Amino acid sequence: xxxxxxxxxxxxxxxxxxxxxxxxxxxxxxGMISVLFLLLIILFLFKEAIxxxxxxxIAEFFKNVQWYPTSDAPxxxxxxxxxxxxxxxxxxxxxSSFLGIILGVYLSEIASGRTREIIKPFIEIFAGLxxxxxxxxxxxxxxxxxxxxxxxxxxxxALLAAFGLSIILIPTISSLTEDALRAVPDNLRMxxxxxxxxxxxxxxxxxxxxxxSGVSAGIIxxxxxxxxxxxIVLMASGNAAELTLNLLHSVRTITATIxxxxxxxxxxxxxxxxxxxIGTFLLIIxxxxxxxxxxxxxxxRKKLKKMN
Amino acid sequence: xxxxxxxxxxxxxxxxxxxxxxMINAIRLFSFIVIIIFILILGKxxxxxxxxxxxxxxxxxxxxxxxxxxxxxxxxxTMAVSLIMLILAVPVGIFSAIYINxxxxxxxxxxxxxxxxxxxxxxxxxxxxxxxxGFFVLFVGKSIDSILQTGMFFGQPAIIWASATLAVLVLPxxxxxxxxxxxxxxxxxxxxxxxxxxxxxQTIRYVILPQARPGILTGVIxxxxxxxxxxxxxxxxxxAFFLPxxxxxxxxxxxxxxxxxxPADQFMHLAYHIFILSTQSSNPTLTEPFQYGTTLVLVVITxxxxxxxxxxxxxxxxxxxxxxxxx
Amino acid sequence: MKEVKIxxxxxxxxxxxxxxxxxxxxxxxxxxVTCLIGPSGCGKTSLLRSLNRxxxxxYGFRMNGEILIxxxxxxxxxxxxxxxRRLVGMVFQQxxxxxxxxxxxxxxxxxxxxxxxxxxxEEITERVCMQTSIWNEVKxxxxxxxxxxxxxxxxxxxxxxxxxxNPDILLMDEPSSSLDPVSTSKIEELLFDLxxxxxxxxxxxxxxxxxxxxxxxxxxxLGQLVEYDKTTKIFTNPANKxxxxxxxxxxx
Numbered sequence: 001x002x003x004x005x006x007x008x009x010x011x012x013x014x015x016x017x018x019x020x021x022x023x024x025x026x027x028x029x030x031g032m033i034s035v036l037f038l039l040l041i042i043l044f045l046f047k048e049a050i051x052x053x054x055x056x057x058i059a060e061f062f063k064n065v066q067w068y069p070t071s072d073a074p075x076x077x078x079x080x081x082x083x084x085x086x087x088x089x090x091x092x093x094x095x096s097s098f099l100g101i102i103l104g105v106y107l108s109e110i111a112s113g114r115t116r117e118i119i120k121p122f123i124e125i126f127a128g129l130x131x132x133x134x135x136x137x138x139x140x141x142x143x144x145x146x147x148x149x150x151x152x153x154x155x156x157x158a159l160l161a162a163f164g165l166s167i168i169l170i171p172t173i174s175s176l177t178e179d180a181l182r183a184v185p186d187n188l189r190m191x192x193x194x195x196x197x198x199x200x201x202x203x204x205x206x207x208x209x210x211x212x213s214g215v216s217a218g219i220i221x222x223x224x225x226x227x228x229x230x231x232i233v234l235m236a237s238g239n240a241a242e243l244t245l246n247l248l249h250s251v252r253t254i255t256a257t258i259x260x261x262x263x264x265x266x267x268x269x270x271x272x273x274x275x276x277x278i279g280t281f282l283l284i285i286x287x288x289x290x291x292x293x294x295x296x297x298x299x300x301r302k303k304l305k306k307m308n
Numbered sequence: 309x310x311x312x313x314x315x316x317x318x319x320x321x322x323x324x325x326x327x328x329x330x331m332i333n334a335i336r337l338f339s340f341i342v343i344i345i346f347i348l349i350l351g352k353x354x355x356x357x358x359x360x361x362x363x364x365x366x367x368x369x370x371x372x373x374x375x376x377x378x379x380x381x382x383x384x385x386t387m388a389v390s391l392i393m394l395i396l397a398v399p400v401g402i403f404s405a406i407y408i409n410x411x412x413x414x415x416x417x418x419x420x421x422x423x424x425x426x427x428x429x430x431x432x433x434x435x436x437x438x439x440x441x442g443f444f445v446l447f448v449g450k451s452i453d454s455i456l457q458t459g460m461f462f463g464q465p466a467i468i469w470a471s472a473t474l475a476v477l478v479l480p481x482x483x484x485x486x487x488x489x490x491x492x493x494x495x496x497x498x499x500x501x502x503x504x505x506x507x508x509x510q511t512i513r514y515v516i517l518p519q520a521r522p523g524i525l526t527g528v529i530x531x532x533x534x535x536x537x538x539x540x541x542x543x544x545x546x547x548a549f550f551l552p553x554x555x556x557x558x559x560x561x562x563x564x565x566x567x568x569x570x571p572a573d574q575f576m577h578l579a580y581h582i583f584i585l586s587t588q589s590s591n592p593t594l595t596e597p598f599q600y601g602t603t604l605v606l607v608v609i610t611x612x613x614x615x616x617x618x619x620x621x622x623x624x625x626x627x628x629x630x631x632x633x634x635x
Numbered sequence: 636m637k638e639v640k641i642x643x644x645x646x647x648x649x650x651x652x653x654x655x656x657x658x659x660x661x662x663x664x665x666x667x668v669t670c671l672i673g674p675s676g677c678g679k680t681s682l683l684r685s686l687n688r689x690x691x692x693x694y695g696f697r698m699n700g701e702i703l704i705x706x707x708x709x710x711x712x713x714x715x716x717x718x719x720r721r722l723v724g725m726v727f728q729q730x731x732x733x734x735x736x737x738x739x740x741x742x743x744x745x746x747x748x749x750x751x752x753x754x755x756x757e758e759i760t761e762r763v764c765m766q767t768s769i770w771n772e773v774k775x776x777x778x779x780x781x782x783x784x785x786x787x788x789x790x791x792x793x794x795x796x797x798x799x800x801n802p803d804i805l806l807m808d809e810p811s812s813s814l815d816p817v818s819t820s821k822i823e824e825l826l827f828d829l830x831x832x833x834x835x836x837x838x839x840x841x842x843x844x845x846x847x848x849x850x851x852x853x854x855x856x857l858g859q860l861v862e863y864d865k866t867t868k869i870f871t872n873p874a875n876k877x878x879x880x881x882x883x884x885x886x887x
Contacts, residue, residue, distance in 0.1 A: 016507050019507070019509060020507055020508055020509060023508070023509045024407075024411050026403070027403050027404075027406050027407035027410075027411055028407050028411070028412075028417070030399075030400050030403035030404045030406075030407060031403070031404040031407035031408060031412070031417075031421045032417075032421065033400050033404065033479070034404060034421060034424045034425045034428055034479060034480070034483065035420055035421055035424040037428065037476050037479070038424040038427055038428050038431075040439070040443060041428075041431060041435070041436070041439045041443075041476075044439055044442055044443050044447075045435070045438070045439060045442075048442060099338060099342050102335050102338045102339060102342075103338070103339045103342050103343075105335055106335050106336060106338075106339035107339075110332060110335060110336060111339075112694075113694070119343060121615075121618050122343070122346070123343075123346070124614070124618060125611055125614045125615055125618065126346050126350070128530075128533055128534070128537070128610055128611070128613075128614035129537070129607065129610060129611075130536070130537025130538070130539065130579055130606060130607075130610055131537070131539070132537070132539040132579045132580075132582050132583055132606075133353070133537075133582070133603055133606060133607055134349075135583070135586075136582050136583075136586045136599060136603055137349060137352065137353070137603075139586050139587070140586065140596065140599065140600075141352065167345070167346075167349070170342060185731075187727060187729055187731035188731055188733060188734075190689070190727060190731060191727070191731040191732070191733065191793075191796075192733075192743075193689065193692070193720060194687060194689065194720055194724065194725035194727075194797070195720065195721070195724070195743070195744040195796070195797065195799070195800055196717050196718065196719075196720035196721030196722075196744065196748075196800055197717070197743075197744060197747055197748075198324065198325060198328040198717045199328055199332055200327070200328045200331040200332055201324070201328065201747050205743070205747060206733060209733075209734075209735075210733070210734055224430065227432070228431075228432025228433070228434070228435070229432070230432070230433065230434040230539075230540035231539050231540055231583065234540075234583075235583070235586065235587060255432065255434045255540070258434050258435075258437075258438055259434055259437075259540050259543055262437075262438065262441060262543075262544045263543060263544040267446060275438070276438065276442065279434070279435050279438045282432060282434075282435060283431065283432070283435050286430055286431065286432055286435075287427065287430070290426075290427070290430035294426070303734065312803060313704055313705040313707070313722055313803045314705050314706075314707060316718065316721070316722055317704075317705075317707055317709075317714060317715075317718055317719060317722060318707075318713075324717075324747075324748075324749075325715060325717060328717075
């Protein structure tokens with residue numbers, strides 16, 4: 001009886017150990033698929049970007065400040081596209097930081113529990129709206145309205161695209177701001193109130209400084225999204241690769257250039273490789289931006305731990 | 309008794325009390341303005357779009373200059389691409405999350421996987437589209453063609469490549485939400501199961517996965533909603549301007565022909581259709597009601613999906629809270 | 636001569652239909668230390684927080700009765716809560732210094748209240764540090780983060796910070812409950828010095844501490860005031876059987 005028991009147990013252990021191990025490897029391999037695709041994206045883009053550099057020359061991308069890839073004397077300068085990207089992303093980040101932080105402060109510090117329970121899911125659902133929808137509305141309604149308001153020459157321009165981008169950035173920034181503010185321990189607010197400091201001063205001098213890293217991480221993340229967003233800028237910026245600092249001029253961003261030209265480009269042509277070059281450039285910028293915001297958030301977590 | 313208190317308490321509180329009130333109300337005001345803008349955006353789409361919605365519009369085929377007819381093929385194409393995307397991405401996403409939450413200890417591999425998922429989530433969708441075009445279509449597709457001697461069959465933009473690219477795009481969403489769902493399941497469930505002699509795999513299969521189902525579903529729905537709304541990556545992956553026939557192939561079983569989605573075909577897509585209607589149409593004013601109608605359909609689909617996801621998540625959290633409270 | 640600083644008349648406090656205080660009346664004397672004792676949940680903290688209207692911020696707060704400080708009804712509509720809190724300072728159970736430097740913690744309130752002059756701010760810093768006898772410990776490290784101080788120093792700095800706005804009254808909610816005996820005794824010594832200039836109310840769980848530091852003691856139970864008298868009287872010859880049972884540890 002005893003003998004049977006132990007051999008049974010052994011048999012079972014051996015078999016189940018094998019099953020467990022197989023199962024574990026199976027899940028591990030699935031987990032590695034993300035790693036694989038990240039590596040593939042990086043390798044593939046870099047490979048094509050290097051082809052661009054060896055074919056066109058790195059200097060060509062940064063001088064001449066013109067992007068005319070299809071002309072007889074093609075020009076492949078990324079500079080006007082970079083101008084266009086920044087000219088839409090920076091105003092968008094400024095507008096949406098202002099409104100997003102205010103909304104985050106409102107939700108975290110001012111709104112009553114019930115109001116927050118209604119507004120938060122609404123903003124969350126709104127944030128899921130396809131960007132092409134915003135692009136369409138900007139085109140259909142915003143552009144005319146805007147032209148009458150500012151009396152601009154071009155119907156589509158950088159500022160219009162920036163407004164469109166702001167609409168999708170506000171939910172991102174407000175929810176990150178709210179998270180950061182709510183992570184500030186309540187006893188700091190109490191300390192300030194008990195000293196006879198009123199609500200706004202408390203928010204400005206205690207709550208926001210304590211949450212500043214979270215708030216700035218939100219802004220940086222928003223900026224990253226603005227740079228990487230395609231549809232809104234493609235539809236609203238006017239797409240003229242112009243080297244300008246005038247917000248009311250048409251501009252062309254890196255993303256819109258890829259989206260607009262990849263469909264018509266001949267495989268293996270310099271133009272094809274140059275699109276991969278600017279794509280790689282975009283990938284690097286967004287990587288760096290995301291890394292910075294992640295580092296800031298990690299630092300904030302450490303600091304909050306100390307406060308508690 | 310000194311009179312300090314009396315004097316000070318009565319002091320007309322300087323300007324800062326008024327400033328406080330003004331600032332707090334300004335925050336309220338700006339927040340309401342933002343919310344109202346959001347409501348106006350949705351309201352405008354509903355108001356302008358609702359008029360063209362009817363059965364013919366939803367199921368009909370677009371006519372000549374896409375100002376007549378319907379958006380049936382676009383709805384079908386969107387569903388076809390998303391369905392294949394889900395088939396490709398959901399199992400991998402869920403299995404990855406199981407590895408991250410249930411098996412991995414804090415090792416090099418776990419950190420590598422987590423960092424990759426985070427980085428992948430941050431890659432702009434246009435870059436993923438660029439990758440999908442270069443890698444799936446031009447590299448994988450063309451390689452298959454040259455091996456199978458199929459000419460230009462796989463090496464061109466098609467549903468399968470659009471779905472694969474979108475799968476890469478939403479994989480992080482599924483992994484992150486599923487990991488959160490698994491992570492929120494109380495430890496006692498695992499301990500109870502393991503304590504009864506169940507193996508780790510049995511515990512996952514019969515205890516954790518059923519328990520986490522609503523949480524996992526949340527992730528799947530969010531991924532679906534995101535992929536339906538993404539336009540940039542599919543623009544050069546087979547989405548067509550105008551395609552009156554549905555991308556179907558027929559499985560010939562001699563007595564009956566079963567229609568299946570043809571993954572090598574091109575497709576129409578709601579999001580792309582909106583882009584085309586609003587930017588490429590020869591007569592924008594004429595097609596405007598159609599633009600709003602198409603937009604309304606896309607908006608309603610994504611709003612409903614997101615709403616469902618939020619409700620699922622809310623319920624899932626409630627259940628876990630109750631479990632935790634009763635312990 | 637002892638004078639009445641705070642008059643609490645028939646005070647009842649509710650949080651969402653839960654009654655925290657029931658018809659409490661007592662008079663707090665100027666420049667004395669008054670201890671509030673009683674088992675957990677008896678309403679000590681609610682009473683304390685009624686005095687600087689910190690309860691106002693809690694959702695569902697309601698009150699009946701009157702609280703007069705120097706014969707002024709502090710719940711009167713004319714009263715600015717912010718003004719009140721400057722005159723009725725508070726120290727919390729857990730030290731809640733801002734994640735800023737020691738100096739910035741101390742000049743935080745004066746600066747917001749409009750003192751711009753650097754010399755004046757430094758004077759305030761030195762004065763409150765002297766008052767809380769922490770000057771020698773912090774004078775060379777004013778620009779260091781306040782969170783680097785020991786727990787006891789942090790709590791004394793909280794007291795110093797409360798003094799920066801020149802309050803008349805100091806409310807302390809178990810200020811030494813999370814401190815070691817040495818730090819606790821430092822805070823207790825401090826109270827002897829402080830009561831010359833301030834009226835002090837202190838909530839404590841520690842009976843020995845109440846006996847050591849206070850002039851008056853109020854014993855609360857289930858939201859009601861059971862007994863209120865000179866500390867010496869309460870601890871040697873309580874009038875109420877309940878109080879005696881609590882003090883001798885037979886319950887509570």
